Amino acid sequence: MKLHTLTEFASGHRFLEGLRWHDGALWASDFFSRKVLTFAPDGDATTVAEIPGAPSGLGFLPDGTALVVSQADATVLRIGPGGALDTYAELGDIAGGPGNDMLVTAAGHAYVGNFGFTIGTDDPRPTALAHIDPRGAVSRVEGQVLFPNGMALTPDGVLLLAETFLHRITAFDVAADGSLSNQRVWAQLAESFMPDGIALDADGGVWFGNALTMGDDSGFYRVLEGGELTDKVPVTGAQAVACTFGGDDLGTLYMSCNATTLEEFVQGRSTAVIATADVGRCGVPGSAGT
Structure with a gap:
């Protein structure tokens, strides 16, 4: 397996998720x-909006408007000028727990996951993705998923989804109307891998953060369809959580690394940094809703 070295880019944050590269800038949610x-470019952070329900997944409509998942009330909010917020879609009839990650396509279709249960209280249980069409209509995606997390869209119209607690990347075919079908396993991983955020490279590999561990397996990995692991960016003393390609020609892998345990996470305690790595590959424009 090819190893890569990371470089710290930004520090002084708490729990960073939902990394996105949009319009020449890196975006993130701090839970x-x-x-x-x-x-x-020097890592200094600017607050775009404050989300009372805690922000998670980010995405952008075709006109550039930013959307963010509000975890506590399982809604998607639209961010307006000056950080003003209004409700874009409500997911309460679908979400079985707090709202989580999101992918918004160039055509304006949004796909939103949710925990499916309360971490630290409930046993894990399946849930469903929500599909929000460009008119704002919300529907349930057919098929069960377990702790759906990061998503990416391939150039040939396949949505890839990290199912953290099933140790796998799952695929769906995307129809012209945005509906998802043909759910299948794209890459089954060993039980030591808990994929969180994902990013697609131009050679067809998926980079994922191996969350929920700060041990030797912590890091960002590249996996091919079928499950072969080819690359790793080791992370020391933190969980590898979310990643995205950005920078010139999408040639830099940005990674959020959060130092926290499950118990500390439930208590809202964490310290976070963003790191970068040159992994010799470039991202796919539009694959993360950029």
């Missing part, structure tokens, strides 16, 4: 400070 952030 515990309840802020949506953008980052300058």
